Every structure is written in structure tokens, then in C-alpha cells.
Amino acid sequence: MKRILVGIKRVVDYNVRIRVKPDGSGVLTDGVKMSVNPFDEIALEEALRIKERGAADEVVVVTVGPADCQPQLRTCLAMGADRALHVQTDTPLEPLATAGVLRTLIEREQPFLVLLGKQAIDDDNGQTGQMLAALWDRPQATFASKIELTEGKAQVTREVDAGLETLEVDLPAVVTVDLRLNEPRYVKLPDIMKAKKKPLDTLTLESLGITPRAQLKTLRYEPPAQRSKGVRVNDAAELLAALKHKGLL
Amino acid sequence: MNPNILIVAEHDGRTLSVATAKCVACATTVTDAAVTVVICAADATDLAQQAATLAGVGTVLTVEHPVHAHPLAAAIAAQIAALAAPYTHVFGPSSTFGKDLMPRIAALLKTVQVSDIMAVESATRFRRPIYAGNAVLTVEVLDGAQVVGTVRTASFQPVAGGGSAHIEAAAPVVEPPHHTRFVSVSAARSDRPDLQSAARVVSGGRALGSAENFQLLYGLADTLGAAVGASRAAVDAGYAPNELQVGQTGKIIAPELYLAIGISGAIQHLTGIKDARTIVAINKDPDAPIFEVADFGLVGDLFEIVPQLQKLLG
Structure with missing residues (x-):
């Protein structure tokens, strides 16, 4: 069975305006729309396209998080994932611990490819994929904008600061995906109905033999420094005069 | 123990990236820190000279291996992990180079990474943005864990030149994994200023x-x-x-x-x-x-x- 494992995270939706709680203990999430991390959605879309091309037999989606992650897993099943794994925990895990969980699941699932988003849009850490590749002692190709699979290998084009870099990696490997890899499909109503019947297995950290260790403590959340609103100028000449006055030209 | 910080240099084979000088700036805001820059390159001679002039750098370590002609995270991470034991912190820039590399190093060291450090409050306490900069976290690294960090380069001014660090070849030089190969890079070379450092x-x-x-x-x-x-x-x-x-x-x-x-x-x-x-x-x-x-x-x-x-x- 040629299997792709896709890691997803439930995050505050992309369109929600984030506000820090007045007491600095977190950000306001009550009643806020939650979604699949957009980068992870792109990872899943890529996995589905690989399967639809016949280069994989099964797409398994996995998340690590509290019970209320299930709607996001169902969304992934509705998109086309074959089954879902939910490692349920109320303790937020650090990326190294999440990578450790994924590493353990790899032993069970034996994927030839693991796809994840390049970062989650909530904590913006951008660590889990690379950490998983290290723990697994396998190749990583981050920030992918194109993935081509050949026998036992993948050619991955990466969006890097200099432009586009292409790597060849032996499989199995971890690939983290960037925005321009694909455009995820919309979920249709019949697919949502079908997804309700697809397998969603719940696991615990204990059942995987994992005891997460916190190495980082968050002391406080603050709103960012605000830029003060500037002035309007009426035309190009006035703009240049203002910039010269400020010593910028 | 005073902080002993290792910085992984970013470069293009000829020139040290200004991001490295910004990482040094970040490291020197950690009180009483000793700062070492490590350069993994096919030929590190010129790069080491450049790094040695950065103010605040005490030592420059060079690692020469043909694999380092291109920045492959799997190869560099294996090398850095083998050298990292004496250091309390391992920093790299929050560029695509550092974002790719540093978490792999952290996982090999079984330690935590603090991403996008925008300010240093102490050797264990850092500020970093989350939610696309809509909130700023202050985090504390616990239990004396080794700290791997990426430095948000926009938050730091590069250190000046004029330094004269000691240069030495690092040991051991690790045989890199063979599972990852560089194919090509399509860099649109232009005469225009670099976006990341332009005024x-x-x-x-x-x-x-x-x-x-x-x-x-x-x-x-x-x-x-x-x-x-x-x-x-x-x-x-x-x-x-x-x-x-x-x-x-x-x-x-x-x-x-x-x-x-x-x-x-x-x-x-x-x-x-x-x-x-x-x-x-x-x-x-x-x-x-x-x-x-x-x-x-x-x-x-x-x-x-x-x-x-x-x-x-x-």
C-alpha cells in the first residue's frame, strides 16, 4: 500500500482579526471561527492529487490536539482523505513533541511521503516538518512549490529567498508545502455526507507511549506596537516634498 | 556558566549574508555571551575572513566539505549537531536558509527552538511574534535546555566590522547523508539592491x-x-x-x-x-x-x- 501521511492543525481562521486578551494570558478565541491551517490544506490537496494520478493508494490525515479538532478532520475527509487519525490531548504540544508523535505514527503507517504545511498561521513556528525529518533520519524538502515523484525519489522545487531551488530526495521523505503549490478544492455537500462514514480513529499519547515534556513557557501575550496613522498628501509633488523634508530623498 | 552562542553563517559561497551580522547583533544582546560563527562551505577561507571582522565575534569555526557548496539542511544540521555540545545557544537567521535548517538542528539536539526572535530579555527569555505579528509572545526556555533560535533579522541592525576573531577548523567534519541532492537554483540575479537589506x-x-x-x-x-x-x-x-x-x-x-x-x-x-x-x-x-x-x-x-x-x- 503506497500511503501518504498528511499532518494538519486546527487554527483560528485566516480571516479572523486576532486580538490579545486584556490580561495578556492569550488571544481571544471564544466563538471564533476555526479552520484547517491553510498550508496544511494545500498539503492535503497535493496528497489527493498524487493519489488521483495513481502514484499513491491511500491518504491518511493526522492531527494532534483537543477533542474539538474533529470537525477539521472531517473537512479533510470530505476533501478526499481516506481516513483520519486523531491523537487527542488537551495539552498543547511543542513542535518537537508533535514531531515525536508523527514519528511514532510513521512506524505504524509506513508512508512513503509525509506532507505538512510549512508553518501554522497561529504560532508561526515553522518547525514540525523539519523536526520530524530529523527524528526520522530522512530527507526534508521545505517550502515546496512543485513536487514530482519518480521511482523511489522526489524532485521538489522550493521557494527560497534567492528564487526557486530544486532538490532531489530519496523516499520516504518529509515535504513541507508553500502557498503556490496548488489551490485546494472546495468541499461539496455530498462529500461532507460521505465523510461522516469514513474512519476516524482516536488515539491517546499514552497509547503511543509518549509523555510530552514542555521546554518552553509562555509568560505573556501582548498586542504589537502600533504604527501611528500618518497624513494624506494630495499629489506626487506633495509626496516628494514630504519625503525630502523627512530626509528620505 | 556564561552564555556561549554558536551562529550558523548564511552565505552564497563567496559572501557572508548580512543576516549573519544581524544574528551576531542579536547574540551580543545576551549578557556576557561569547559568540562563535560557524561556516559550512566547500571553501571557507574568504568567508572566514569576513566573519572574523564582525564586531563581537570571538571565534570563527570553518567546516569544509564539497557537500556544503549548496546549503542542504540535512548535511549542515548533522554537522552542527556534532559540534553543538559546548554551546548554550545555536542561532541562525529567520531567512529560508535558517527556517529550513534550524528546526532540524533542534530536533537532532532534542531541544526547543524559539522562532523569529525579535528581542532578547535574558539568556532564556525572548520575545517573538505570532499570528502574523498580531501578538507578541514573551517565552522562557525551561530547565537549562539548550536554545536553538532563528533571529528575526528585521529586528536587528548588523554589527559593525573591525573585529579580529580567531579562525580555526572545526572537528569533527561529519560525513553528510546521501539522501538529499542539490539539483539547481534559479536565482534571478539582478543589479538592483537586495530586497532584504535595501534602504x-x-x-x-x-x-x-x-x-x-x-x-x-x-x-x-x-x-x-x-x-x-x-x-x-x-x-x-x-x-x-x-x-x-x-x-x-x-x-x-x-x-x-x-x-x-x-x-x-x-x-x-x-x-x-x-x-x-x-x-x-x-x-x-x-x-x-x-x-x-x-x-x-x-x-x-x-x-x-x-x-x-x-x-x-x-
Whole structure:
């Protein structure tokens, strides 16, 4: 069975305006729309396209998080994932611990490819994929904008600061995906109905033999420094005069 | 034990990236820190000389191996992990180089990474942005864990030159894994200033409408001696290449002058420019969010205003 494992995270939706709680203990999430991390959605879309091309037999989606992650897993099943794994925990895990969980699941699932988003849009850490590749002692190709699979290998084009870099990696490997890899499909109503019947297995950290260790403590959340609103100028000449006055030209 | 910080140098084989000097700046804000820069390269001779002049650097370590002709995270991480034991901190820049590499190092060291360090409060306490910069966290690394960090380069000024660090070859040199191979890089080499370090940036958005129209901005940028940037919308639409993208998932920049032209100002874009000294917005929509952060706002048609600017400047 040629299997792709896709890691997803439930995050505050992309369109929600984030506000820090007045007491600095977190950000306001009550009643806020939650979604699949957009980068992870792109990872899943890529996995589905690989399967639809016949280069994989099964797409398994996995998340690590509290019970209320299930709607996001169902969304992934509705998109086309074959089954879902939910490692349920109320303790937020650090990326190294999440990578450790994924590493353990790899032993069970034996994927030839693991796809994840390049970062989650909530904590913006951008660590889990690379950490998983290290723990697994396998190749990583981050920030992918194109993935081509050949026998036992993948050619991955990466969006890097200099432009586009292409790597060849032996499989199995971890690939983290960037925005321009694909455009995820919309979920249709019949697919949502079908997804309700697809397998969603719940696991615990204990059942995987994992005891997460916190190495980082968050002391406080603050709103960012605000830029003060500037002035309007009426035309190009006035703009240049203002910039010269400020010593910028 | 005083902090002993190892910085993984970023370079292109000939020149040390300015991001490295910014990592040194970050490291020197840790009280009483000793700073070592490690250079993994095919030939590290010139790069080591450059790193040795950075103020505040005590030691430069060189690792020479043909595999390091290209920055492969799997190869560099294995090497750095083998050298890391004496160090309390291992830092790299929050560029695509560092973002790719540093978590792999952290996992090999079984330790924590603090991403995008924007300020150092102590050897174990750091500030970093989350939610595309809409909140700032203060985090504490627990139990004396080794700290791997990426440095948000827009938050630091590069250290000056004039230093004279001791240079030595690192040992051991690790045999790299063979599972990852460099194929190619398509770098659009240009004579324009580098987007990440330019003092002036002219940036365009979806309102440019086409790749041809986007060329207008190159003219203005050349007149100003500026780098060219783009919003995600402009890159997605194919008006500009990906390496020009500014924002949460592109480049985070801090120029003296940022001209946002035809950019509406999504939160994800604003997070990439909030450290710019002066922001100018030109947009025909008077309600565009970019005007909320702009020091100077000009409402109007960019296709009239940009040529006017160029004429007045020329």
C-alpha cells in the first residue's frame, strides 16, 4: 500500500482579526471561527492529487490536539482523505513533541511521503516538518512549490529567498508545502455526507507511549506596537516634498 | 556558566549574508555571551575572513566539505549537531536558509527552538511574534535546555566590522547523508539592491494588473536606487517572481522607505513591513487598510502617479 501521511492543525481562521486578551494570558478565541491551517490544506490537496494520478493508494490525515479538532478532520475527509487519525490531548504540544508523535505514527503507517504545511498561521513556528525529518533520519524538502515523484525519489522545487531551488530526495521523505503549490478544492455537500462514514480513529499519547515534556513557557501575550496613522498628501509633488523634508530623498 | 552562542553563517559561497551580522547583533544582546560563527562551505577561507571582522565575534569555526557548496539542511544540521555540545545557544537567521535548517538542528539536539526572535530579555527569555505579528509572545526556555533560535533579522541592525576573531577548523567534519541532492537554483540575479537589506523598497500589488504593468515599478525603483517587492496577490497572479514576496510567508523587511503601490494592505502583508521607518501608500481606494499604517498616503491612480513621480525625480 503506497500511503501518504498528511499532518494538519486546527487554527483560528485566516480571516479572523486576532486580538490579545486584556490580561495578556492569550488571544481571544471564544466563538471564533476555526479552520484547517491553510498550508496544511494545500498539503492535503497535493496528497489527493498524487493519489488521483495513481502514484499513491491511500491518504491518511493526522492531527494532534483537543477533542474539538474533529470537525477539521472531517473537512479533510470530505476533501478526499481516506481516513483520519486523531491523537487527542488537551495539552498543547511543542513542535518537537508533535514531531515525536508523527514519528511514532510513521512506524505504524509506513508512508512513503509525509506532507505538512510549512508553518501554522497561529504560532508561526515553522518547525514540525523539519523536526520530524530529523527524528526520522530522512530527507526534508521545505517550502515546496512543485513536487514530482519518480521511482523511489522526489524532485521538489522550493521557494527560497534567492528564487526557486530544486532538490532531489530519496523516499520516504518529509515535504513541507508553500502557498503556490496548488489551490485546494472546495468541499461539496455530498462529500461532507460521505465523510461522516469514513474512519476516524482516536488515539491517546499514552497509547503511543509518549509523555510530552514542555521546554518552553509562555509568560505573556501582548498586542504589537502600533504604527501611528500618518497624513494624506494630495499629489506626487506633495509626496516628494514630504519625503525630502523627512530626509528620505 | 556564561552564555556561549554558536551562529550558523548564511552565505552564497563567496559572501557572508548580512543576516549573519544581524544574528551576531542579536547574540551580543545576551549578557556576557561569547559568540562563535560557524561556516559550512566547500571553501571557507574568504568567508572566514569576513566573519572574523564582525564586531563581537570571538571565534570563527570553518567546516569544509564539497557537500556544503549548496546549503542542504540535512548535511549542515548533522554537522552542527556534532559540534553543538559546548554551546548554550545555536542561532541562525529567520531567512529560508535558517527556517529550513534550524528546526532540524533542534530536533537532532532534542531541544526547543524559539522562532523569529525579535528581542532578547535574558539568556532564556525572548520575545517573538505570532499570528502574523498580531501578538507578541514573551517565552522562557525551561530547565537549562539548550536554545536553538532563528533571529528575526528585521529586528536587528548588523554589527559593525573591525573585529579580529580567531579562525580555526572545526572537528569533527561529519560525513553528510546521501539522501538529499542539490539539483539547481534559479536565482534571478539582478543589479538592483537586495530586497532584504535595501534602504528603499518599491513594492507592487494586485492593482498593477499584469506582469507588463509591474515593469513600471522597476523604472521607479531604479530611479530611487530601490529594491522591488510585491504582495502575495501580485506573486500569485504571476506579476512578480516569488522571491519578491513581502509578508508573513515571504520576506520580513525593515527599509528606511517603503512605497506600497496598489497594495491594499492585508494583515499578512503588513506584518512584513511594520519595521519600515517610513511607509508610503499609493492606492485608489481611500479605505484600503494600507492607509492605516502609512506615514504618507496618496489616494489616486497609480498609473498616473508613478509616471509623475518618476518625471519629478528624473
